[in-house]
Amino acid sequence: MTDLQQPQVPGVATEVHSMYDTILILDFGSQYSHLITRRVREAGVYCELLPCTQKIDDLHFKPTGVILSGSPYSVYDKDAPRVDPKVFELGVPVLGICYGLQEIAWNHGGRVDPHDKREYGHAIVQIDRHESHPTANLLFEGIGAETKVWMSHGDQLSVMPEGFRVIGHTATAPYAAIAHEEKLMFGIQFHPEVTHSEQGVKILSNFVLGVCKCRSNWSMDSFVEKEIERIRAIVGTDAEVVGAVSGGVDSTVAAKIMHSAIGDRFHAILVDNGVMRLNECETVKEQLSNKLGINLKVVDASEEFLGRLKGVTDPERKRKIIGNTFIEVFEREAAALDKENEAKGRGKIEYLLQGTLYPDVIESISFKGPSATIKTHHNVGGLLEDMRLKLIEPLRELFKDEVRALGKVLDIDEELVWRHPFPGPGLAIRVLGEVTKAQVDICRQADHIYLSEIRAAGLYRKISQAYAALLPIRSVGVMGDQRTYEQVIALRAVETTDFMTADWFPMPVEVLKRMSQRIINEVRGVNRVVYDVSSKPPSTIEWE
Numbered sequence: 001m002t003d004l005q006q007p008q009v010p011g012v013a014t015e016v017h018s019m020y021d022t023i024l025i026l027d028f029g030s031q032y033s034h035l036i037t038r039r040v041r042e043a044g045v046y047c048e049l050l051p052c053t054q055k056i057d058d059l060h061f062k063p064t065g066v067i068l069s070g071s072p073y074s075v076y077d078k079d080a081p082r083v084d085p086k087v088f089e090l091g092v093p094v095l096g097i098c099y100g101l102q103e104i105a106w107n108h109g110g111r112v113d114p115h116d117k118r119e120y121g122h123a124i125v126q127i128d129r130h131e132s133h134p135t136a137n138l139l140f141e142g143i144g145a146e147t148k149v150w151m152s153h154g155d156q157l158s159v160m161p162e163g164f165r166v167i168g169h170t171a172t173a174p175y176a177a178i179a180h181e182e183k184l185m186f187g188i189q190f191h192p193e194v195t196h197s198e199q200g201v202k203i204l205s206n207f208v209l210g211v212c213k214c215r216s217n218w219s220m221d222s223f224v225e226k227e228i229e230r231i232r233a234i235v236g237t238d239a240e241v242v243g244a245v246s247g248g249v250d251s252t253v254a255a256k257i258m259h260s261a262i263g264d265r266f267h268a269i270l271v272d273n274g275v276m277r278l279n280e281c282e283t284v285k286e287q288l289s290n291k292l293g294i295n296l297k298v299v300d301a302s303e304e305f306l307g308r309l310k311g312v313t314d315p316e317r318k319r320k321i322i323g324n325t326f327i328e329v330f331e332r333e334a335a336a337l338d339k340e341n342e343a344k345g346r347g348k349i350e351y352l353l354q355g356t357l358y359p360d361v362i363e364s365i366s367f368k369g370p371s372a373t374i375k376t377h378h379n380v381g382g383l384l385e386d387m388r389l390k391l392i393e394p395l396r397e398l399f400k401d402e403v404r405a406l407g408k409v410l411d412i413d414e415e416l417v418w419r420h421p422f423p424g425p426g427l428a429i430r431v432l433g434e435v436t437k438a439q440v441d442i443c444r445q446a447d448h449i450y451l452s453e454i455r456a457a458g459l460y461r462k463i464s465q466a467y468a469a470l471l472p473i474r475s476v477g478v479m480g481d482q483r484t485y486e487q488v489i490a491l492r493a494v495e496t497t498d499f500m501t502a503d504w505f506p507m508p509v510e511v512l513k514r515m516s517q518r519i520i521n522e523v524r525g526v527n528r529v530v531y532d533v534s535s536k537p538p539s540t541i542e543w544e
Contacts, residue, residue: 016397017061019226020046021214024063028052028071028081028099031537034359034500035193036067036097036204038399043205044216048397049358056086065093065212068100070191074114074155075099075106083107093184093211095139098153101178101187110161115154115172122196123151125168125176136167136179138211139186143199149176150196153189184211220406224257227394231261234392235351240265240341241392242334243353244326245296246276247284248422250355250395252292253407257394258353259294260410265347267337268294271329273322274302275426275440278448287416301329309428309435313472315544318435322425327352331388352389356396357403359499399498420451420465421499429544433472438525443470445523446489453515454493463505466493468519469543477527486527489519493532494541502536 016022023040027033027049040047052068066087073080083103087094096104102112126146130136140147157175160166168177168188176189186207192200208214235241241258245251245268258266270284281298289296308321334349341347395403400421407417423429430447431439447468454460469490477484491512496502516529532539 016046020218021064021212022061023047023065023067023208023212023214024059025049025067025069026052026054026083026087026100028069028083028103029073030070030097030099031501032191032193033069034498036069037358038498039193039201039204040067040208041218041399041402042201043208044218045208045214046218046397047208052081052083054084056084056090062090063092064214065095065208066090067207068094068096068103070098070100070152073099075102075112076155088185093207094186095207095211096187097193098189098191101189102155102157104185104187105157105161105164105178108161108163110157110164111159112155113158115156120152121150123149123170123173123176123190125149125170125190128165128167128169128177130165130167133165133179133181135184136165136181138184139177139179139188139203139206140167141206141210143202147199148197149190149192149200150194151190156189157187186211220402220409223398224260224406224409227257228261231258231392231394235262235265238347239350240267240337240347241351241353242266242330242337242349242389243268244330244355245270245284245288245294246355246422246424247280247287247419248355249400249407249417249419250357250403250421252288252412252416253403253410254353254355254393254395255288255294256292256407256410256412258392259292264295266295266353267349268296269330269333270296270298271326272298272300272302273305273326273426273428274437275305275322275428275431275435276444277422277427278444287413291413297333299329299333301325304329305428306435306437306440311434313433315429318428318544319425322428326424334389350390351392354391354393356393358397358399361396401497418461420460420463420467423542429542430467430469432469432543439470442487442523442525443468443489446470446519446526449518449522450491450515453511453518457508457511459505459507459511462495463493464496464499464502465541466491466505468492475528479527484527486525488528488530489523489526490543491515491529491531492541492543494536496536496541499541500536502541504533504535507531 023045025036025047037047037049085107124146127140156173163181164178165181166175167179170176173189178187191197192203243255243258245255255268268288272281285296288294305325308325312318330352337349404417427440427443428435431443450468454466471488471490473488474485475488493505493507494502495505512531519529520526
């Protein structure tokens with residue numbers, strides 16, 4: 001099994017599938033795959049995204065339906081990604097999108113060839129109805145005679161596979177949509193998951209609700225009740241849980257769920273790793289202890305972390321070191337709590353709570369294997385192999401916007417719910433190059449000024465994530481009629497809903513001027529400020 005599939009606690013991974021109908025989305029490397037996941041969940045249906053290399057015999061649940069994503073590959077390429085043919089033997093509906101259509105055709109005797117002209121952009125699909133085969137019409141139920149869609153392909157189906165009918169065509173694509181005459185199997189050459197396809201949401205909803213007959217019961221109201229029940233069943237009445245908290249929305253919501261499930265048997269631990277934001281420990285203690293009533297212990301391990309990071313410049317090594325050190329600290333604190341509990345006649349610490357999100361999981365795997373991994377998330381790939389504690393990750397199946405919605409259901413303060421994300425490795429991956437106390441202090445001060453100005457300008461809620469990064473370069477400057485040769489701060493701000501894709505935020509010029517002036521004047525060691533105007537992809541949100 002891949003890390004994405006592996007149950008973190010025996011039986012846990014199958015619990016969600018017994019509660020919700022599940023659509024399986026197989027990813028062939030499309031930049032839009034995560035959008036399919038979002039659209040299905042917006043229809044109130046639970047789904048999971050797995051690599052297209054997933055073996056059906058190794059799957060630990062039976063999906064209610066399967067969606068095959070697009071891909072930058074061609075199905076006739078020697079090294080083209082291939083779906084397990086057993087997908088078509090599951091006896092559940094299948095929808096192929098773009099490359100997914102071509103993969104269905106390829107597996108059923110059809111032919112795919114390069115098109116004379118790559119089709120990228122809007123197109124009009126004419127809907128072909130079939131009175132003698134009403135199931136073929138299900139995908140376009142409630143849609144008119146034509147619909148505007150988004151095309152992105154260089155290949156086309158040139159010979160129809162046996163047993164299929166055309167249910168949609170364009171001026172240049174005679175097989176823009178197909179359906180099997182007997183089985184609930186559909187293929188579409190366009191991308192319904194992107195907003196450019198006007199009826200795309202309706203088409204996907206038709207598939208998951210109309211064709212697959214999924215129950216539309218995936219919501220944060222239902223999730224929190226079932227998650228609390230699930231946690232109680234796992235932990236039992238005696239075991240206790242230790243949890244990593246940072247003050248961010250993810251760990252706060254995870255901690256609140258755990259506290260709601262088992263009360264004071266949950267012990268939240270905030271580790272001061274030496275790479276946190278300004279006054280972070282005090283802020284987190286006020287929020288979690290005083291406002292939410294959660295048991296919280298602050299552990300100062302800053303010297304330990306900074307010592308292990310000395311001389312390290314590679315971002316993957318930073319993440320691994322921080323992830324491993326976190327777990328070691330938790331193991332140590334859990335052992336100390338065990339001794340205290342034993343003296344009080346209480347249960348042992350057996351579980352570790354983490355606020356892992358679905359994008360963390362997705363970005364830490366690839367259908368091409370570890371070599372294609374974008375970056376390792378400390379709470380997915382940085383765990384010790386011999387870790388004694390068993391993991392509980394109540395947010396593992398959720399996207400960021402779902403976590404925020406869950407926070408509202410849990411009555412967490414709006415200020416906490418909408419707080420910008422902060423990475424587990426902290427400022428260590430925002431100080432590019434070697435991490436030292438002096439470098440962290442520079443980055444910390446610049447970041448504090450930056451976020452203060454964003455709030456003062458009333459822009460905080462409009463931005464999904466913002467931070468200052470300290471670059472490993474120096475530039476010439478002039479201050480007080482003297483030459484300086486000091487460091488550079490890069491400011492980053494993005495807009496996104498799911499953190500899988502993001503656009504840079506158009507910061508007002510006057511606000512940028514004020515930010516730059518304050519950082520250069522107030523942070524010693526900085527003489528230049530730049531603003532990052534890169535989108536994701538091709539860039540990532542964090543610089544490291």
